[in-house]
Amino acid sequence: MRRLPVNLLIGGVLVALVVAAAMLSVIWTPHPYAAMDIPNKFAPPSPAHWLGTDQLGRDLVSQLMVAAGNSMMVALLAVSIGAVLGTILGMVAAARGGWTEEAIMRLSDLGFAFPTLLFAIMLAAAFGPSLTVVVVAIAFINIPTFARVARAAARQVWHRDYVYAARAAGMNRFAISRDHILPNIAAPVIVQATIEFAVAILTEAALSYLGLGAQPPAPSWGRMLSEAQTLMYLAPQLAIWPGLCIFIAVLGFGLLGDGLRDLSDPRLGQRRSHD
Amino acid sequence: MSQTQGTAHPILSVEQVTRRYRLPRTTLFGEAPVLTAVKGISFSIGIGETLGIVGESGSGKSTLARLVMGFEQPDEGVVRFDGYDLARLTPAAFRIARRGFQMVFQDPNGSLDPRRTVGWSIAEPLRAQSVPLSEHPARVAEVLEQVGLRPDYAKRFPHEFSGGQRQRIAIARAIVMRPRLLVADEAVSALDVSVQAQILNLLMDLQDELGLAIMFISHDLAVISSICDRMIVMRHGEVLEEGPVPTVISAPRHAYTQALLSAARLED
Numbered sequence A: 001m002r003r004l005p006v007n008l009l010i011g012g013v014l015v016a017l018v019v020a021a022a023m024l025s026v027i028w029t030p031h032p033y034a035a036m037d038i039p040n041k042f043a044p045p046s047p048a049h050w051l052g053t054d055q056l057g058r059d060l061v062s063q064l065m066v067a068a069g070n071s072m073m074v075a076l077l078a079v080s081i082g083a084v085l086g087t088i089l090g091m092v093a094a095a096r097g098g099w100t101e102e103a104i105m106r107l108s109d110l111g112f113a114f115p116t117l118l119f120a121i122m123l124a125a126a127f128g129p130s131l132t133v134v135v136v137a138i139a140f141i142n143i144p145t146f147a148r149v150a151r152a153a154a155r156q157v158w159h160r161d162y163v164y165a166a167r168a169a170g171m172n173r174f175a176i177s178r179d180h181i182l183p184n185i186a187a188p189v190i191v192q193a194t195i196e197f198a199v200a201i202l203t204e205a206a207l208s209y210l211g212l213g214a215q216p217p218a219p220s221w222g223r224m225l226s227e228a229q230t231l232m233y234l235a236p237q238l239a240i241w242p243g244l245c246i247f248i249a250v251l252g253f254g255l256l257g258d259g260l261r262d263l264s265d266p267r268l269g270q271r272r273s274h275d
Numbered sequence B: 001m002s003q004t005q006g007t008a009h010p011i012l013s014v015e016q017v018t019r020r021y022r023l024p025r026t027t028l029f030g031e032a033p034v035l036t037a038v039k040g041i042s043f044s045i046g047i048g049e050t051l052g053i054v055g056e057s058g059s060g061k062s063t064l065a066r067l068v069m070g071f072e073q074p075d076e077g078v079v080r081f082d083g084y085d086l087a088r089l090t091p092a093a094f095r096i097a098r099r100g101f102q103m104v105f106q107d108p109n110g111s112l113d114p115r116r117t118v119g120w121s122i123a124e125p126l127r128a129q130s131v132p133l134s135e136h137p138a139r140v141a142e143v144l145e146q147v148g149l150r151p152d153y154a155k156r157f158p159h160e161f162s163g164g165q166r167q168r169i170a171i172a173r174a175i176v177m178r179p180r181l182l183v184a185d186e187a188v189s190a191l192d193v194s195v196q197a198q199i200l201n202l203l204m205d206l207q208d209e210l211g212l213a214i215m216f217i218s219h220d221l222a223v224i225s226s227i228c229d230r231m232i233v234m235r236h237g238e239v240l241e242e243g244p245v246p247t248v249i250s251a252p253r254h255a256y257t258q259a260l261l262s263a264a265r266l267e268d
C-alpha cells in the first residue's frame, strides 16, 4: 500500500471542516445570520457570539457559516456544469478527430483567452449582479479547461489496446466513449474538478467583493471582506475572519486536488516507491 | 494444420498496400516530412493458413496489422477480407464483416480494460454484434473453457490474472464471434518463454478446432518458424522475402533474413 500523501490528508481535513460548516448552516446557525442588533455592534468574542458581531450587530459565525454554504453551492454548481459540458466536448473532440476536434479545441483556446472577470461584468450588466451570474461565469470559463483535460486524457485512452479491441469487436465511437473512455478519464477529470473548485471559491469571493455576486443580505466571504474594508482600522477582525475562511477553503481544495493527483498519477506513484 | 493451402480462395488478400505517416514539422516553413511505414505490400492468407510476418522493430508490421484490421485506411492499395474490399463497405456492413477477423495484441496488460470484468470484456463483441443477451453467459463460459480457463473467472478483474492468463482471456474475446482470421501482433513477445509455448500451443489447437487463419506477427524468427506454414520477411515497410517456412529458413535469399536467423539461433 502506498502512503497517504500529506497534502491529501491536510486538504481532506480542511475541506471536511468547510463542508461540514456549510452543511450545518442549512439546518442550524448560532443566530439567524441576518438578525441585526445595533446596540451590540462590534461586540468582541463572547459565549453568545464566538467571533463577535459586525457593524450591524450580526453574529459573525452565523454569517461565515451561511457564506460557506453559498460559496460551496456556487462552486459545486459552476464546476459541475463546466466539468460535464467540457468533458463531453473533450470526449467528442477525441472521438471524432479531424475538423470537429480542431474546431472544439480552437473554440476552447478562445474561451481560455476570455477573462472571467470581463465575462462576469458583461453578464452582470445584462442581467443584474447575482450569484447566478457568478455561477454562469465560472461554469463558462471552466468548459474549455475540462475540454482540454478530457481530450488529452481521452486521446491517450483511444490508443490503448482495449479500445482497439472494442473497435475490432464492432463497437461504435459513442459506445466506446461511454464504456471505455469515460471511466478511464474519470480520475484526471475529478482531480481537475477539485482544483477548479478551489479556483471557483476564490473567483466567487472576488466577484462578490466587486459587487457582481452575492447581494445583501446574502452573506458571502467576498462581500463581507469588501464591507469590512472601510472599517479596517476600526474592526480589523471583520476582514480577517472571512479572509481566513477563503484561505482555508481554497487551500483545502487545492491540497486535496494535489493529493488526488499524486494518488492517481502512476508516474508519480512509481517515483515515490523508488525513494 | 491447414486444409486449404495457397491462394485458391484467400480469406485475406492485401494488394499493393501503402501507408504513409505525416511526421511533425522539423522546420518552421519546410514541408512536413512523410514516413512510408508500409510500401506497396501484397500478400494473401488462405483459409486455415498461418502466415508469419517477421522483421525487426520499426519494419512496419504493426502498421500492416492496423491496416488489415481496418483501424487505419491505406493511402494506396486494397485490403480484401473474404473477397470484399473493406474500404468500400458501408459502416453497417463493415461492422458485420468484423465478426470475421479479430486481433490479439502484444501487451496482455493493455488489451483488457482494467475497470471491466473479464466476462464483460469477452462479451463485448457479442454486444457489438447484437447477439441476444440471453446467450452471452453461455458463450463466455464456452470460450473461457476453450482457452483453458475456468468459466467462473468471468466475474473477476484483469489484475487478478497473470500475463499468460490475460493473453488467454484476450484470445477468448477474439474467438467469441468465431472469426475466420486472427491477427496476432507480437502476441507472445511480452510473455515468459515457457508461457509463450503454452500460448502458441493454444493458438494452434484453436486453429485446428475452428479452422482459423492466423496472421502471426513477430520479430522472433524462432517463434514464427515453430507455428507458421508460410512467412514473409519485412524490412523498412517492404517485403524482402516470401515463401514456405522450411524453404526460407533452410535457404534464406537475403542477408537480412540470415541475420534474423542467426539472432534466433543465438537466443536458443
Ligand SMILES: Nc1ncnc2c1ncn2[C@@H]1O[C@H](COP(=O)(O)OP(=O)(O)O)[C@@H](O)[C@H]1O
Pocket (backbone or CB within 6 Å): B021, B022, B023, B035, B036, B037, B055, B056, B057, B058, B059, B060, B061, B062, B063, B064
Ligand atoms: N501513428 C504513427 N505516426 C507516425 N509514425 C508511425 C506511426 N505508427 C508507426 N509509425 C512509424 O512507422 C514505422 C513502422 O512502425 P511499426 O508498424 O510499429 O513497426 P513494427 O511493428 O514492425 O515495429 C516506424 O518507423 C514507426 O515509427
Ligand SMILES: [Mg+2]
Pocket (backbone or CB within 6 Å): B061, B062, B063, B185, B186
Ligand atoms: Mg509492432
